[in-house]
Amino acid sequence: MNVEDAAATALAEADASFEIFRRAPAEARARLLDAVAEEILALGDDLLMTADAETGLGLPRLTGERARTVNQLRLFASVVREGSWVDARIDTREPARTPPKPDVRRLLVPLGPVVVFAASNFPLAFSVAGGDTASALAAGCPVVLRAHPAHPETSARVGAAVDAAVARCGLPAGVFSIFVGGGHEIGLSLVRHPFARAVAFTGSLQGGRALFDAAAARPEPIPVYAEMGSTNPVFILPGALAERGAALGTALADSATVGTGQFCTKPGLIFAVEGAGFDALSQALAARVGAKEPTRMLYGLLAERFRAGATALAAAGVRRLAAAAEAAPPAGSPVAWEISVDDFVATPSLREELFGPSTILVRARSPEELVRAAAALDGQLTASVHGTADDLAAAAPLVARLERKVGRLLFAGVPTGVEVCAAMNHGGPYPATTDARTTSVGTAAIHRFARPLCFQDAPEAVLPPELRDHNARGVWRLVDNRLTRDDIGAGA
Amino acid sequence: MNVEDAAATALAEADASFEIFRRAPAEARARLLDAVAEEILALGDDLLMTADAETGLGLPRLTGERARTVNQLRLFASVVREGSWVDARIDTREPARTPPKPDVRRLLVPLGPVVVFAASNFPLAFSVAGGDTASALAAGCPVVLRAHPAHPETSARVGAAVDAAVARCGLPAGVFSIFVGGGHEIGLSLVRHPFARAVAFTGSLQGGRALFDAAAARPEPIPVYAEMGSTNPVFILPGALAERGAALGTALADSATVGTGQFCTKPGLIFAVEGAGFDALSQALAARVGAKEPTRMLYGLLAERFRAGATALAAAGVRRLAAAAEAAPPAGSPVAWEISVDDFVATPSLREELFGPSTILVRARSPEELVRAAAALDGQLTASVHGTADDLAAAAPLVARLERKVGRLLFAGVPTGVEVCAAMNHGGPYPATTDARTTSVGTAAIHRFARPLCFQDAPEAVLPPELRDHNARGVWRLVDNRLTRDDIGAGA
Numbered sequence: 005m006n007v008e009d010a011a012a013t014a015l016a017e018a019d020a021s022f023e024i025f026r027r028a029p030a031e032a033r034a035r036l037l038d039a040v041a042e043e044i045l046a047l048g049d050d051l052l053m054t055a056d057a058e059t060g061l062g063l064p065r066l067t068g069e070r071a072r073t074v075n076q077l078r079l080f081a082s083v084v085r086e087g088s089w090v091d092a093r094i095d096t097r098e099p100a101r102t103p104p105k106p107d108v109r110r111l112l113v114p115l116g117p118v119v120v121f122a123a124s125n126f127p128l129a130f131s132v133a134g135g136d137t138a139s140a141l142a143a144g145c146p147v148v149l150r151a152h153p154a155h156p157e158t159s160a161r162v163g164a165a166v167d168a169a170v171a172r173c174g175l176p177a178g179v180f181s182i183f184v185g186g187g188h189e190i191g192l193s194l195v196r197h198p199f200a201r202a203v204a205f206t207g208s209l210q211g212g213r214a215l216f217d218a219a220a221a222r223p224e225p226i227p228v229y230a231e232m233g234s235t236n237p238v239f240i241l242p243g244a245l246a247e248r249g250a251a252l253g254t255a256l257a258d259s260a261t262v263g264t265g266q267f268c269t270k271p272g273l274i275f276a277v278e279g280a281g282f283d284a285l286s287q288a289l290a291a292r293v294g295a296k297e298p299t300r301m302l303y304g305l306l307a308e309r310f311r312a313g314a315t316a317l318a319a320a321g322v323r324r325l326a327a328a329a330e331a332a333p334p335a336g337s338p339v340a341w342e343i344s345v346d347d348f349v350a351t352p353s354l355r356e357e358l359f360g361p362s363t364i365l366v367r368a369r370s371p372e373e374l375v376r377a378a379a380a381l382d383g384q385l386t387a388s389v390h391g392t393a394d395d396l397a398a399a400a401p402l403v404a405r406l407e408r409k410v411g412r413l414l415f416a417g418v419p420t421g422v423e424v425c426a427a428m429n430h431g432g433p434y435p436a437t438t439d440a441r442t443t444s445v446g447t448a449a450i451h452r453f454a455r456p457l458c459f460q461d462a463p464e465a466v467l468p469p470e471l472r473d474h475n476a477r478g479v480w481r482l483v484d485n486r487l488t489r490d491d492i493g494a495g496a
Numbered sequence: 497m498n499v500e501d502a503a504a505t506a507l508a509e510a511d512a513s514f515e516i517f518r519r520a521p522a523e524a525r526a527r528l529l530d531a532v533a534e535e536i537l538a539l540g541d542d543l544l545m546t547a548d549a550e551t552g553l554g555l556p557r558l559t560g561e562r563a564r565t566v567n568q569l570r571l572f573a574s575v576v577r578e579g580s581w582v583d584a585r586i587d588t589r590e591p592a593r594t595p596p597k598p599d600v601r602r603l604l605v606p607l608g609p610v611v612v613f614a615a616s617n618f619p620l621a622f623s624v625a626g627g628d629t630a631s632a633l634a635a636g637c638p639v640v641l642r643a644h645p646a647h648p649e650t651s652a653r654v655g656a657a658v659d660a661a662v663a664r665c666g667l668p669a670g671v672f673s674i675f676v677g678g679g680h681e682i683g684l685s686l687v688r689h690p691f692a693r694a695v696a697f698t699g700s701l702q703g704g705r706a707l708f709d710a711a712a713a714r715p716e717p718i719p720v721y722a723e724m725g726s727t728n729p730v731f732i733l734p735g736a737l738a739e740r741g742a743a744l745g746t747a748l749a750d751s752a753t754v755g756t757g758q759f760c761t762k763p764g765l766i767f768a769v770e771g772a773g774f775d776a777l778s779q780a781l782a783a784r785v786g787a788k789e790p791t792r793m794l795y796g797l798l799a800e801r802f803r804a805g806a807t808a809l810a811a812a813g814v815r816r817l818a819a820a821a822e823a824a825p826p827a828g829s830p831v832a833w834e835i836s837v838d839d840f841v842a843t844p845s846l847r848e849e850l851f852g853p854s855t856i857l858v859r860a861r862s863p864e865e866l867v868r869a870a871a872a873l874d875g876q877l878t879a880s881v882h883g884t885a886d887d888l889a890a891a892a893p894l895v896a897r898l899e900r901k902v903g904r905l906l907f908a909g910v911p912t913g914v915e916v917c918a919a920m921n922h923g924g925p926y927p928a929t930t931d932a933r934t935t936s937v938g939t940a941a942i943h944r945f946a947r948p949l950c951f952q953d954a955p956e957a958v959l960p961p962e963l964r965d966h967n968a969r970g971v972w973r974l975v976d977n978r979l980t981r982d983d984i985g986a987g988a
Contacts, residue, residue: 006726023896088979093919093940106909108919110940113899115932220712224875224926227933282551383716396958403958407605416953417598426974427585427600429950440607440947441719447600448585448948455932456940457899458921461908465499466888466895480979482918487580487972487979 007186007311008406011148011193017178018117018146019199025179026114028145029469030477032142032173037081039169040133041074044162051161055127058155060334061299065263066128073128076135076424080142081403083447092470092481094492097461106461109471112454113265114144115227116201119194119198121215123206124302125266127155130181135445136204141179143453145201150191151184152207153305156450160184169477174448194226195219202453205230206444208266209435210473216438229452231431233357234384235272236419239374240285241391241399241404242277249281252390253288256363257296259418261338264299265361269386270428271420272357274343275377277368286365289340290326293363296338297439298331301360308335314339317358320351325365336360345373349380371399378405383433383440388414409433450492499678503632503640504807504937509670510609510638511691517671518636520959522576522784524665525636531575531661532625532633533566534655538650543653547619550647552826557755558620563624564619568627570914572634572851574940577912582946586984589641589953601963604946606636607719608693611686613707616794619647626914627937628696628721633671635945637693642683643676646795652676665771679969687711687720691770694945697722698936701849708930709823721944722930723923725849726876727764727801729865731772731898733779733883734769735889744882745780748855752908753830756791757772757853758798761911761924764849767837767869769860781832785855788830788983791824799825802852808830809850812843817857828852841872841912863891870897875932878905892932892941901925901939903932930975 005013010407044051050064061069063318064240083089090111100104118140123130132149140147163182170179194204195218203214203226212230219228240252260271274289275370276282301307303462311333318324321343328338338361342493349356354364368374380385387406391399396415406413411432413480422430430447431437437444442452464472470479478491497505517525536543544558555562556638574854575581582603600642610632615622622628624641643651653676675682687695687710689786695718697704697712704722711720716933730743754764766781768774793799803825810816824940830853837860838848846856870879879898883891888907898905903924914922920938923929929936934944956964962971972981 027896095917095919097914103913105917106906106915108917109914110921114964116900155920216717217712220709220717225708225712225930227931308634374872393955396955404519406609409946411954412950413954414598414952415955415958421595423587423598423600423952425587425600426977427587427950429602429948431948438717439719443948455937456903456917456921456923458904460904460906462905463885463888463907466907485918492555 005212010183011197014181015117015194015197015199017181018148021146021176022116022159023179025146025309028175030087032175032379033142034081034084036169036173036175037084037138037141039079039172040166041077042076043165043169044070044133047066047161047165051158051400053337054161055155055158057159058303059127061127069126069128072424073133075139076129077133078140079424079447080450084142087470087477087479088477089450090470092479094471094481094483096484096492104366108458108460109462109467110456110458111470112451113457115453115455116145116147116203117199118147118202118453119200120147120149121205122149122152122159123208124154125151128162129160130206131155131161133166135449139449140204141205141451142450144178146455149157149180149182149195150194151182153185157406158334175392191215192218193477196222198224200226200237202226203228204444204452210233212438212493228438229423229442229444231268232435232437233268233359234386234432235274235355235357235385235434236269236386237273237381238271238388239275239390239402240276241389241395242279242371243392243395245276245279245285246279247392249284250288253285253293255418257292257340258291259420260363261293261296261361263421264336265338266359267420269422271363271388271419273364273366275366275368277371279401286325286342287342289365293338293340294326294328296361298328298335298337300335301336304334307336310336313318313358313360314362316353317341319352321347322364323356341363341366345369348377355380355382375402375405378409380400381409384410385430385432385435385436386410386412386414386419386420389477411443414447499681500685502675505680505685506640506816507609507689507691508554509673509812510640513638513668513670514608516972517638517667517965519987520667522579524667525634526576528572528661528665529569529576529630529633529827531664532658533569535657535661536566536625543650543860547647547652549651550650551619551794553619553755558617561618561620562774564916565625568621569625569630571805571916571939572630573943575633579924579962579969580972581942582962582971582972586591586963586973586975587954588976588984599982600952600957601949601954602948603960603962604943604951605949607945607947608637609691610637610639610694610696610945611692612639612641613697613699614641614687615645615685615771616646616653619650622698623647624651625658627941631941632945634942638671639947640671640686641674642686643674645677648676669771683707685712688714690716692718694718695720696936696944700724700905703878704930713748719932723760723936724927724929725760725851726878726928727737727847727849727878728926729765729767730880731872731882731894732766732768732959733881733887734771734863735887737768737771737773737777739773739775739884742780745777746784747910749781749784749832751912752855753785753788753853754912757830758794758851759912761881761914763880764853765856765858767858767860767866768790769863769866778817778834783856785830786818788818788820788853790820790827790829793826793828796826799828802828803851805850805852806854808845809833812845814856815837832857834859837861837869841870847874848982867897873901875928876902876926877922877928878902878904878906878911880911903928903935
């Protein structure tokens with residue numbers, strides 16, 4: 005079967021299963037998500053060893069990542085069981101009004117088959133049964149998954165686990181299908197197929213933009229949620245710098261190099277003002293990075309790109325502050341750099357993410373220069389501001405500038421380690437993502453795969469449970485502009 | 497000043513004002529919306545006479561439309577005052593967890609300057625201070641408005657009213673600006689400018705798609721909410737047909753011709769099964785349409801297009817069921833048609849909207865043919881199903897099919913006359929709109945112009961009021977997965 009036929013077959017099965025899946029009770033969807041978690045755990049530590057062999061991420065990290073993956077699936081199961089995510093709204097009729105007001109009820113319904121592109125850097129949590137798959141299934145959308153070529157065996161095993169869960173739950177096989185192997189063509193064929201209703205992607209700017217462009221050029225355009233990474237700038241204000249410059253240097257060195265720097269939220273730029281604490285920051289950063297060991301990157305091409313990027317930085321005149329021992333691909337050798345704000349602003353290539361264990365300290369001469377540097381930044385997943393209360397009071401223009409550039413603003417800690425929770429936002433203005441209106445981490449991700457459907461003057465028998473007079477599922481509903489879990493006409 | 501400079505100036509002013517507008521208290525935004533309503537009312541009936549002279553819609557309709565426009569503005573003011581639309585979510589810290597859980601809080605924030613293209617067919621309610629402008633301002637976004645060339649004087653007068661409201665509220669003038677006159681170029685220049693963050697449009701498929709394509713091709717793509725109309729199919733099931741065929745024919749004739757058929761929700765296709773009541777339906781439809789008077793259309797080109805469309809229908813072999821007296825443009829002469837399901841399915845051009853007072857009765861031989869016809873339809877703003885309880889029980893496959901095609905599904909009444917309320921959805925799958933995830937009518941429209949912003953471990957002083965421990969605004973918030981209006985730590 006050629007690539008286009010294979011894509012068409014998978015999406016035809018997904019579309020056929022959608023009719024059943026979208027009408028299945030919420031509990032059936034929740035059980036599927038729980039079952040996927042169980043099937044993944046049932047693969048045992050063998051799965052982790054496979055993933056380690058393919059990615060080099062190490063068993064401790066992969067053990068944690070498996071826990072996150074399973075927790076994500078269960079978290080979405082709980083969201084689906086609770087049910088209020090459908091944002092039910094009911095405006096009751098007013099027959100006496102002129103003209104009479106109809107009965108109007110709406111809720112969110114799933115979009116249809118979703119094409120998910122797995123990421124390389126989280127072989128479990130952002131891959132076959134990762135956040136995108138979990139949130140799409142939670143919304144009621146079948147998933148056609150394109151595995152990342154860097155961990156095919158891990159993908160195939162998790163894919164089989166999802167298939168087993170689908171079968172165990174008595175759902176049609178088309179609810180989930182997976183493509184392992186093959187070239188880029190299969191991805192574009194999936195995105196262009198008329199049955200695809202949305203796309204989720206985590207990866208490079210180039211890859212994400214290509215999918216976005218293909219989806220926008222369709223006869224019927226569809227949304228693309230591409231998370232493409234960012235430089236995650238960190239701003240250290242004078243008071244915090246004086247107070248804890250060295251500690252911040254050490255913490256940021258660890259955050260920039262953990263997992264061989266292969267996180268979308270790696271702090272790639274650190275801005276600080278010359279003065280008390282700056283040398284302590286710079287020295288601690290250099291010492292900590294210099295003392296790191298080179299570690300393996302996810303795949304050879306990535307390591308080569310990282311090496312080429314580091315060479316380009318040096319060629320652009322960026323000063324090497326410290327480097328771990330040299331190492332050939334697929335290893336990545338941690339490195340820290342320094343440059344002035346003037347040179348940073350004058351060198352657009354420094355605004356691009358360098359994926360790997362590298363971070364650049366940008367030296368400002370004044371707090372105003374921090375604002376100037378912030379103005380030069382593109383859209384970001386995160387920015388961090390470290391400051392005392394006095395610092396922050398003085399830095400309102402900087403914070404205001406950053407609020408417009410990012411999806412998440414941190415005031416303590418480091419950007420790596422994204423909490424999976426209701427309030428999380430893992431997204432941000434382009435080029436961090438192609439759709440700043442959404443998140444790819446946390447329970448709000450379910451909304452990416454849904455749209456409103458409105459019923460006017462519908463008999464009860466036609467309405468989904470969440471919109472009937474009797475609120476059997478007990479979901480929160482906006483009834484005549486009042487948020488309530490009451491039945492309609494309960495007082496009558 | 498050339499077109500590009502004019503666009504750049506307006507958007508630079510909008511962007512500068514955004515920094516002030518987005519930080520203004522909710523009450524300031526609400527007061528602006530109320531002030532716009534007041535300033536429009538202060539223009540008196542003079543405004544209605546200007547609009548009538550430019551559009552020919554008549555004073556009774558325009559009086560109602562003004563009331564709707566003012567009510568919309570006030571409704572959004574109430575949404576902003578109440579404040580829960582920001583979807584505040586707070587996950588409190590757990591320092592004892594391994595690793596410690598940070599404090600994570602998010603809310604929706606405005607996107608930035610919005611380019612709004614006014615519609616021709618609602619010179620008040622979907623024009624300068626219409627739903628798009630009201631919802632964008634409510635979200636905290638400055639508006640740069642492109643007036644529709646069919647009612648320049650009305651646009652200029654309402655534009656001046658908005659300017660007066662902005663000035664009276666002490667807000668920067670860049671919060672609203674308007675372009676009256678000029679060619680299409682100004683619109684594209686606005687959409688392509690880097691400071692534009694979103695686009696709202698109501699009009700033709702061709703126009704909406706051109707804006708969508710321009711926005712998708714930007715270095716930094718932005719969302720386009722284009723509402724492009726639909727054929728709004730009506731399905732009459734056998735029981736309902738037998739019971740009230742004649743009454744439905746009359747009601748649908750009125751709905752298809754009211755306002756010279758110039759509504760996005762005009763019922764352009766009526767499907768019914770041969771048998772008891774069919775002739776009554778057909779005859780009532782024909783009699784009512786045939787007895788109508790030709791009335792003026794919004795502008796000459798629209799009337800010419802309508803005339804050409806009717807000629808094309810006749811040439812395609814569609815049978816003319818009834819027609820009002822012939823009339824030359826700018827008048828539009830009501831007309832009804834009949835065709836079989838077979839011919840309908842075989843003629844793709846019949847799936848396109850014919851804007852004006854025309855509707856096609858499609859004759860099915862069986863209920864199964866209705867499902868076949870539904871399968872052939874594109875995405876729609878609305879579909880209607882008229883049936884008895886028994887009809888609907890038997891028509892589950894038809895309803896299921898329609899649920900996937902539409903934004904709103906009606907079971908009584910007619911699709912024209914869109915209620916402005918929280919539960920309304922005026923949107924739908926492409927080509928009805930370019931973004932089925934959103935509505936352009938009703939309070940949920942505010943969400944089109946917002947995105948999540950997340951604060952992690954932020955001190956209270958940095959947080960917006962809706963995210964502080966003390967819930968001074970009393971908004972609903974999801975706190976540790978529980979919906980509440982309580983303060984954080986209230987029990988401590």
